[in-house]
Amino acid sequence: MASTTTQGRFAGRSWRESLEPVVLPLGAVLSALVIFGVFCALAGANPLAVYGSIYKAAFGSWSAWQNTLIRASPLMLTALCTALPARLGLVIIGNEGALVMGGLAAVLAGLALGTSLPGGLVLLAMAVASLVAGGLWIMLAGALRHYRGVNETISSLLLNYIAIALMSHLVQGPLRDPAFVSKPSSYEIAEAAWLGNLPATRIHWGLIYGLVASALAYILIQRTTFGFAARTAGGNIRAARMAGLPVGKLTLAVCFLAGSCAGLAGMVEVAAVQKRLNESIVSSYGYAGILVAFVARHNPLATVLVSVLLGGILASGGILQRSHDLPDATVLVFQGIVFLCVLFSESLYGRLAIFQPRAARPDGAVASV
Amino acid sequence: MSDRNHSFPLSRRQVMRGLLATSAFGLTAKFGTGCAQSSDTGGEAATDGAAPEEMVVGFIYVGPKDDFGYNQAHAEGAAAMVANVPGIRLVEEASVPETTAVAETMRSMIEIDGAKVLFPTSFGYFDPHILAMAEEFPDVQFFHAGGLYQEGVHPKNVGSYFGYIDEAQYVAGVVAGRMSKSGKLGFVAAKPIPQVLRNVNSFTLGARSVNPAATTQVIFTGEWAEPVKEAEATNSMADQGIEVITCHVDSPKVVMETAERRGVFTSGYHADQSPLAPEGYLTGAEWDWSSIYTSLGQEFMAGKTLMTGDIPHILRGGLADNFCKMSPYGPAVSDEAKADGDAAIAAIKAGELVIYQGPLMTNTGDEVIPAGSELKTDDVELEKTDYFVEGVIGSIS
Numbered sequence: 126m127a128s129t130t131t132q133g134r135f136a137g138r139s140w141r142e143s144l145e146p147v148v149l150p151l152g153a154v155l156s157a158l159v160i161f162g163v164f165c166a167l168a169g170a171n172p173l174a175v176y177g178s179i180y181k182a183a184f185g186s187w188s189a190w191q192n193t194l195i196r197a198s199p200l201m202l203t204a205l206c207t208a209l210p211a212r213l214g215l216v217i218i219g220n221e222g223a224l225v226m227g228g229l230a231a232v233l234a235g236l237a238l239g240t241s242l243p244g245g246l247v248l249l250a251m252a253v254a255s256l257v258a259g260g261l262w263i264m265l266a267g268a269l270r271h272y273r274g275v276n277e278t279i280s281s282l283l284l285n286y287i288a289i290a291l292m293s294h295l296v297q298g299p300l301r302d303p304a305f306v307s308k309p310s311s312y313e314i315a316e317a318a319w320l321g322n323l324p325a326t327r328i329h330w331g332l333i334y335g336l337v338a339s340a341l342a343y344i345l346i347q348r349t350t351f352g353f354a355a356r357t358a359g360g361n362i363r364a365a366r367m368a369g370l371p372v373g374k375l376t377l378a379v380c381f382l383a384g385s386c387a388g389l390a391g392m393v394e395v396a397a398v399q400k401r402l403n404e405s406i407v408s409s410y411g412y413a414g415i416l417v418a419f420v421a422r423h424n425p426l427a428t429v430l431v432s433v434l435l436g437g438i439l440a441s442g443g444i445l446q447r448s449h450d451l452p453d454a455t456v457l458v459f460q461g462i463v464f465l466c467v468l469f470s471e472s473l474y475g476r477l478a479i480f481q482p483r484a485a486r487p488d489g490a491v492a493s494v
Numbered sequence: 495m496s497d498r499n500h501s502f503p504l505s506r507r508q509v510m511r512g513l514l515a516t517s518a519f520g521l522t523a524k525f526g527t528g529c530a531q532s533s534d535t536g537g538e539a540a541t542d543g544a545a546p547e548e549m550v551v552g553f554i555y556v557g558p559k560d561d562f563g564y565n566q567a568h569a570e571g572a573a574a575m576v577a578n579v580p581g582i583r584l585v586e587e588a589s590v591p592e593t594t595a596v597a598e599t600m601r602s603m604i605e606i607d608g609a610k611v612l613f614p615t616s617f618g619y620f621d622p623h624i625l626a627m628a629e630e631f632p633d634v635q636f637f638h639a640g641g642l643y644q645e646g647v648h649p650k651n652v653g654s655y656f657g658y659i660d661e662a663q664y665v666a667g668v669v670a671g672r673m674s675k676s677g678k679l680g681f682v683a684a685k686p687i688p689q690v691l692r693n694v695n696s697f698t699l700g701a702r703s704v705n706p707a708a709t710t711q712v713i714f715t716g717e718w719a720e721p722v723k724e725a726e727a728t729n730s731m732a733d734q735g736i737e738v739i740t741c742h743v744d745s746p747k748v749v750m751e752t753a754e755r756r757g758v759f760t761s762g763y764h765a766d767q768s769p770l771a772p773e774g775y776l777t778g779a780e781w782d783w784s785s786i787y788t789s790l791g792q793e794f795m796a797g798k799t800l801m802t803g804d805i806p807h808i809l810r811g812g813l814a815d816n817f818c819k820m821s822p823y824g825p826a827v828s829d830e831a832k833a834d835g836d837a838a839i840a841a842i843k844a845g846e847l848v849i850y851q852g853p854l855m856t857n858t859g860d861e862v863i864p865a866g867s868e869l870k871t872d873d874v875e876l877e878k879t880d881y882f883v884e885g886v887i888g889s890i891s
Binding site for chain 2: 182188192195196293297298305306308309327394398399400403404405408409439440442443444446447452453454
C-alpha cells in the first residue's frame with residue numbers, strides 16, 4: 126500500500142522507467158564534461174577554472190543570461206524546422222535555407238511597403254511574408270517526398286544552397302544598395318519597421334517569438350487530433366494510411382509549419398539585427414537548430430531548454446579564448462562533445478537492464494542487481 | 495525532460511542520422527579551423543604592478559588567427575602593438591560571426607575585461623554592430639579597418655583606417671610580369687567590389703608596365719571563403735597555361751598550395767604565404783598592421799583619443815606610410831625581376847610613380863582616365879572602381 130501511493134504519480138510506470146529519461150541525459154552531460162575536461166587539461170588549461178568561466182559567462186549574471194538568451198532565440202525557431210517533421214518520420218535539414226528565404230521575403234515586404242503603413246503593420250506584413258516563404262520552401266521538400274518519393278533529407282539540404290545562392294544573387298544585383306559599400310546588401314528597411322528589444326533588456330523580441338512558437342508547436346503536436354494524426358503517421362505510415370489518415374496533407378501541412386518557424390527566424394534576424402539583407406544572415410543558425418532538435422528528441426518544449434543550453438555554450442566561447450588562452454575552436458569542441466554524448470545516450474534507451482520494469486518478479490528479488 | 499518522450503522512441507537508424515547531421519554541422523561550422531596560440535594575453539588577472547595605468551585593447555577577428563590571410567595579418571599587428579608599447583594588455587577573440595555575436599563580444603570585452611579601445615577587424619562588423627556599440631559606450635574607442643567612417647554621420651568615438659594595398663599589388667604585378675614568359679597571369683577574386691577590382695587592375699597595370707602584352711585572367715568565386723571553388727579556379731588557370739597566380743580572398747592558403755602543387759608561380763596576399771609555396775612563391779602584397787597599430791598604441795598611452803580629436807578619424811596610407819609591404823622575394827625570382835620590383839617600390843614611395851595614369855582604357859574599350867590626367871592613390875574616385883582595365887580577361891557581372 127505504502128509503496129504504491131508514493132509511486133502513484135508516475136501513473137503506473139515503474140520508478141525505474143521514470144528515472145531513465147532523467148539519468149541518461151544527465152549522465153551524458155557529465156561524461157561530456159569529463160571528456161572536455163581532459164581536452165582542456167591537454168590544451169594547458171585548468172578544467173575546473175574553465176567550467177567556472179563557462180558558467181559565469183553563460184549563466185552567472187543577468188548580463189550573461191541576456192547574452193545566452195540572445196544567442197538561443199534564433200535556435201528555438203530553427204530547431205522547430207527539424208523537430209516538427211521528425212514527428213512525422215521526416216528528417217528535414219533545410220533550416221538554413223528556410224531561414225534565408227524568410228529573411229528575403231521579410232526584406233522584400235519591408236522594402237515594398239516602406240513607410241506607407243505604420244511600423245507595426247509593416248512588421249506584421251514582414252512576419253507573414255517570412256512565414257509563408259519559409260513554409261513554402263520546406264513544403265517543397267515535403268511535396269517532393271510525398272508525390273515523387275525524393276529523399277527529403279537530401280532535397281532539403283540542397284534547397285539550402287539554392288536559397289543562399291538566390292539571396293546572394295539578389296543582394297548583389299537587383300536589391301543592392303550601392304551606397305552601402307562594406308558588403309553587397311539590400312536597401313535598409315525603414316526604421317519604423319525595426320524589431321526592438323524587450324523592455325529594459327538588450328534581448329530582441331525574437332525570444333518571445335521563439336517561446337510562443339515552441340509552446341504552440343508543443344500544443345499542436347501533443348494536444349490536438351492533428352498532432353495525434355501526425356505522430357501516428359510518423360509511427361507507421363502504412364498503418365496511418367489504412368486508418369484513413371490524409372498522410373499527404375499532413376506531410377505538406379507539417380512541413381509548411383516547420384519551414385514557417387525557420388522563416389520567422391530569418392525575419393527576426395533582418396528586422397532586429399541586420400536591418401538589411403546580406404550574407405550575414407547565413408550564420409549557421411539553421412544547422413545549429415538541427416542539433417538542438419535531435420538533442421531535444423524533437424520535443425518542442427525540450428528544444429527551448431536545449432537552445433538555452435547551446436546559447437550558453439556559445440556565449441562562453443569568448444571567455445575561453447580571452448581568459449584561458451584556449452583556441453577559438455574550443456567552443457566547437459565542447460559543443461560537439463556535449464551533443465555526441467547526448468546523442469549516444471539516446472541509443473541506450475531501453476537497453477540498460479537497470480531501467481527495465483521487473484513486472485514478473487517481486488521488487489525484493491531485483492535488489493541484488 | 496518530458497515524460498511524453500515515450501511516444502517517440504528513437505531507433506538506432508535515427509540516431510545514426512543524427513550523428514550524420516552532427517558531423518555535417520561540424521563541417522559547415524568550419525570545425526577544422528586550426529588552433530591559434532595566443533602568446534601575449536596576460537591571463538585573467540594581469541596585475542604585474544609595473545604599469546599602474548594599464549590599457550586594455552580588444553581585437554576581434556572573423557576567422558581563425560592563423561588563417562594565412564586577413565585575420566592573421568591583423569593578429570600579427572596586434573601582437574606587435576603589445577610587444578612595442580608597454581602598458582597595453584591585449585584581449586582577443588577569433589571566429590566571431592558578423593551577427594549579434596560580435597555585439598556581445600564587444601560588450602563583454604568592455605564590461606568584463608574593461609577594454610577602452612576595440613579593434614573589430616572584419617569589414618562587416620561596422621554597420622550595424624560597431625555603430626550601435628559606439629553609441630552605447632561613448633567613452634570607448636572603436637577602430638575599424640575599412641575606411642567607412644563618415645564625418646558627422648557616425649559617432650565621434652569611431653575611427654577607421656585602411657591601407658592602399660593595391661600599391662603592393664602593382665609591385666607584385668611588376669615581378670609577376672617579369673617572371674612570366676607568356677605574360678599569362680591569373681587572379682582568383684572573391685567578389686566584384688571596388689577594393690578587389692582595384693587590386694586586379696593595379697596588379698595588371700604593374701605587369702603591363704614591364705610586359706605590355708601581359709593579361710590577367712580573373713575568376714570570381716563569389717564568397718570570401720570558398721576553398722573548393724578557389725582550388726577549382728586555380729586548377730583551371732594552371733590548365734590554361736597561366737604562369738603566375740595571385741588572389742584576393744580571405745585566406746589565400748588553398749590558392750597558394752594548389753598552385754604550388756601544379757608547379758605554377760604564386761604571388762601572395764594579406765600575409766606572408768611563402769611557407770605554403772616554398773618553391774613558386776614570388777612575392778606578395780601584405781598588410782603591415784604592425785607599424786600602424788604600434789603608433790596608435792603609443793597615442794593611446796599618451797592619452798590621445800578620437801573623441802578629443804587628437805587621433806584623426808580616418809587613417810590611410812600605402813607603401814610609403816608602412817600600411818602595406820611586400821613579402822620577401824622567393825628563391826625563384828630572377829635578379830632583373832627583383833631590380834624592377836625594387837625600382838617600382840622606390841618610385842611609389844617617392845611619389846614619382848602614379849599607378850592610374852591616362853589614357854586608361856577599360857577592357858570593354860571605354861576610356862576612364864583621359865590622356866594627360868591621373869588619379870593618385872588617395873583619390874576617392876578609385877574607391878568607386880567598377881571596371882577592369884585593359885589587359886584583364888573577365889567581366890564584373
